[in-house]
Amino acid sequence: MPTIGFIYPDHAAEDEYPFAANLLGDGIRLPVAHIYGTDLHAVPELLDLGSEERLAEGARLLAGHEPDAVVWACTSGSFVYRWDGATDQAAKLAEAAGKPASSTSFAFVNAARALGVGRVAVAASYPADVAEYFVEFLGAGGVQVVAMGSEDIDTAAEVGRLPAHAVIELALSHDHPDAEAVLVPDTAMRTLGVLNEIETRLGKPVLSANQVTIWEGLRLAGAPVTTDTLGTLFRTGGA
Known part of the structure; x- marks a missing residue:
């Protein structure tokens, strides 16, 4: 069963990840590594929060879990980079982690596409x-x-x-x-x-946000999971 690593900013609702792992079962592991900055919803602070250096630190913290994929679990800290910048952000994270990588912002787009x-x-x-x-x-x-x-x-x-x-x-x-x-x-x-x-x-x-982030990580790992407990996206597997 896959291990999906999540880089999570500061502390707020990270308990959603063990909650989801329990619902998904089958040995799926969803470890979370925290990076720290200001939690202010303001563009300069969000650009700093999602910087290459901070995400590389998150990747290092997750390395011991040997994840199959890594996701930057932050919507605003990815979309403020706009499409091209967020693409570069995810590519650099993948390089740092040595694994497929994405972010919550791309997860929203991919999930919407998957549902048509x-x-x-x-x-x-x-x-x-x-x-x-x-x-x-x-x-x-x-x-x-x-x-x-x-x-x-x-x-x-x-x-x-x-x-x-x-x-x-x-x-x-x-x-x-x-x-x-x-x-x-x-x-x-x-x-x-x-x-x-x-x-x-x-x-x-x-x-x-947390729903699509988890779905995106499983998608990247090539291990989609269906359940009736996490909305239409997981009920249908995004198909």
Whole structure:
């Protein structure tokens, strides 16, 4: 069974990874290595957080786990680099890790493509100016954002303290009739335990940051897994 390594910024909702490993079972290992910087949702700080040096340190911390693939588990710390910069970021991470690598931002695009989703609504925790980078990134990947809502939360720590009912309401309140799916970025947000409830209430797929990040790592390792517990993406295997 595969081992997927995740580089996670600071501390917020990293307990989603052992939670998912328990749901997926079959000996799947999802170790997390932490890198540290400011958790402010602001472009200069996010560019620093996702720097080559910090991610290389994360890769070194994961090396002892012998991962089959490595994912930078941070949406904003990848999409602020824009498409070309994020491509370079992932390539340098792969070089440092000696393994296939990606990031949460690419995971969102790949998951949307796998589900055949072309139009989405975004329910973002970030300030609007940061969230607009995500809209641009999705557009570069061929995913059209028909509605974007931002909650203007300044730090990842604040996002990590959101209770389940607030996460559900965030996703529900930013849906749009023309959206084929709702995207909930920010790996600082705990979403895995409420994905199925949100999808049932919306009647459409929901893609969340930690969900797509885990799916992306399994995809890179050539080990897709299906389960009924983590939304449409995992229920269908992205097919």
